[in-house]
Amino acid sequence: MLSAQEAFQLILKTVKPAPPVQRSLFDAWHCVLAEGTVSDLNIPPFDKALMDGFAVKSSDFRDGKATLQIQETIYAGSVPTIALQSGQTSQIMTGAPLPEGADAVVQIEHCQIDEAARSVKIDTGPMSPGKNMLPQSSVLEAGAPVLAAGTFLRPQEIGALAETGSPTVMVRPAPTVAILATGDELVAPEESPQAGQIRNSNEVMLHTQIQQADALPRPLGIARDERDHLRSKIQEGLNSDFLLLSGGVSAGERDLVPDELEQSGVRQVFHKVNLKPGKPLWFGVLERADGNPCYIFGLPGNPVSSMVCFELFVRTAIRQFMGFPSPKPQILPARLCNDFHSSGNRPTYQPAQVKWEAGEAIVSPLKTMGSADLHSTVQANAVALFATGNQHYQAGFKVDVFLW
Template sequence: MGTEIDRLLTVDEALHAIRERAAHLKPRPCVLAEALGCVLAEDVTADLDLPPFDKALVDGYAVRASDLVAGECRLAVGEEIVAGRTPTRALAPGEAAAIMTGAPLPPDADAVIMVEKTRRDGADVLLEGGLVRPGQNRLLRGREMRAGDVVLRKGEPLNAPKLGLLASVGRAKVLVFPRPRVAIVPTGDELVEPDVVPGPGQIRNSNAVMLQALTGATGAEVRTFPIAPDEPAGLRSLLERGLNFDVLTITGGVSAGNRDLVPEALASLGVTRVFHKVRVKPGKPLWFGVGPPRGDAPGALVFGLPGNPVSGIVGFLLFVRPALLALASQRAESLPLMSRRRLARAFVHSSDRPTYFPARLSAESAAAEAAIEPLDWAGSADLRTVAQADGFAVFAAGDRHYQAGEVVEFLHLG
C-alpha cells in the first residue's frame, strides 16, 4: 500500500498500512529468566534422553514383577537407592531395593511398590496389596523425549512450563524475537505532572501513565519521556531521542490547530508520514509514520495519538497494540481483541463515523454469556466513565435505534 495522506482511512485500511510496516524484530539470544512471554525464534531439540534412565515415580521398593505372587510376599532388601545415586548392581532373585522418587531403577527391576503398601520385617520387606504389574510406578528412559527430538518449535510463545522444558534440555539461553522498545512522549504546554496542582488552563498528564500501563501489558519495554513543550526546538529534541526506539508513541499535537507542531517536527527528523486521520470516533486525528533507518535496523514506527485520553486509549487498542505484538512476532489473528456481544438494553446512536462507545459486561446469570451495557459517556475527555468500562461497543456510522439483544462488535480493554 502506498502512502495514504489525502483521505480518511477506514480502521481496516489503517491497520493494513501499519501491519505492512511492522516487521518482526531481529531475533537475539535471551537468558531464560528474561524470556517469559517472548516468541521463540528457533527450533529447540533435546540434547539427552529424558528421563536418562528408568526411574521410580514413587518412594518404595524396586522389584521384579516375576518374583511376586498374589497376596503377601517377602523379599530381602538389598541396597538403598536415593535420588542422585545410581544402583551398583542388578537385583538378586527374591530381592528388592529400597528406592526414592526420581532415583534410577536397578538393572532387571521392572516395577516399584509404593512404600504405603509394604511393611518392614528386619532385613526383609513384606509386600501387600495383590499382583504387581510390570511397569508399575516406573517411567521408562526416553519416555518424555529422545535426544534429537524437537521439543519446541519456532514461533511458540514462551510460558513458565516451556521455560522449564528449555532448562531441562540444557538451554540457559534461547533465540527469541525480542520485546519492542517503546518511547512515550507526552506533549503540550497545558500539561503538568500528576503530583502538581494545575494552574489556570492546565490539566494533569494522565495519558502518559495510562499508555505506559497499556504498553507494558503487551510485554513491551517502555520508557516515558518528560512532557514536551509546544515549542519547536524542545519538541524536536525529545522526538529525536524517541526515534531511537522501535516504536515512538506521542500524545497530543497531531490535530489541526496552530500549536499542533508534532507532524512538522517529525518531518524535519526524516519521518515519513503514512497516513493522518482515520474514520473513527473517538480518535480521528491519529497520525502514523515511519522513522529513518537506525543503522541495520528499520526505522521506528511512529504513532501520534490525540490528546484526549479516551481517543488515546481507542487509538492504542486499535492500532498501537497490534503493531507491538506484530514486532514481537506474537500471533496477530485475534488483534485487535474483539468479540461479538448482544446489547443488554436498547441504544440510540447517531454519528458520521464508526464509534467506539464505552461499555461494561453484565451477565444476567452465572450461566449467561455476558451482554454489553453502554455507559453514560460524556465524550473523548471523559476518562472517569471509561474507568468503569470493560471495553467499547462498536456502533456503525449513521443514525440507528439498536434494540436490546442485537449483536454488535465489542473491543476489549484487556
C-alpha cells in the first residue's frame, strides 16, 4: 500500500492544471488566476480627500487655529480649478481630488462657516501634512503588480481587479465532478429502505463537498452491481473532468468498479492507501481524444471513509486542477484537549473538533463506531492524525490536524 504522502505525490504528478480561460469579473468569483495582473493607473489617481471638510495648507495652522477664505467647493468626480495660496481653503467632499497647494483636509465638524464673508473658522489642534487624505499612488503605482498567478479570487480580489483596470482575467476554471454511487443496497434519500437496504447518503454528501471545493457537481444517481448498468453510468461520468465512484472498490465479489474502469480505457495510478479510514481508495486517469483528461477516484462506500478520502485526496486533485499554488491539505498542529487512545495497523485520521483558545488550536477527537458511523462526524470540523500502533496520548500532546 502507498503512504498518504506517496498518494498525494502521485495525484499532483498526474493531475494537470486546467487550460486558462478568459472570464469577466462577474464570472470569475472563486476561480484561480492563471496570469498575474498589473495596475493600469496610480491608486489613488490623485491626492484624495478621505472625509467631508476643507482642503487646507497645514502651514496655516501654527497654533492649531485658522480663519481661511473659501475659494470653491470640490465634489467627488469634479476637478479643482483654483490652486490654494496661504490663507485660502476650498470646501471638499469625500473622494474628491485636493486642489494644488493643499496638503491636508480638516473634517467638517471642526469648522464654522461664515457664508456672508465666504470664510471658515477652523479650530482643529495641531495640523500635519497628509491628515485625512490619501496621497496619489500611495496604494499602487501604475504598472505595479496587483495580484499574482495562483491567487484565489474572493470578493475583495474581484474589486481590486476592477479598480486597477482588469475587467476580464485569465483563470483556471472549476472542474465538473460527476458522482456515481454504486451498490444494490442503495435507495434514494426520499425512499423508505426495505430489508437489507440503506439510503444513498454518499451522493448528497459528496455533492456538498464538491461545492465546498468550488467545483461543479454532476450527480448521476445509483449504479447497480450489474456490469451493463455500471458500464453505462461510468461512460456518462467519464465525460466530466472528474468522476467519483462511491463503493465497489474493495475486494468483494461484486466490487466491479476497477475492472469496469480498466475496460473503459482508464489507467490505474494507484489502488489502496495506508490509512484508516479509506484504505480501498482507487485513483486513475482517462486520456481522452480531445486532450482533456478525466480523473477518476474510486471512493470507499462507507460514508466516513468516503468523506475523509474526499477531504484529503479529491480536494487536493481539484485544487491542483484549478491552479492553486499549494493544493495539498494544510497541516495544523493542535493540542489535545483530553487523553486519547489510538490503536490499529494503519495511521488513523480521526474525526475531531478543533477550537481556538488564546490563539492556540485545541483538538478533541470524537468517539466513532467506525467508518460506517456518519453521525460521529456531525460535530467534526477536522480530522486528527494518529500514528500506527497501540498508543496512549495524554492531554496537552500536540498532534497534526487537517481542517475541513
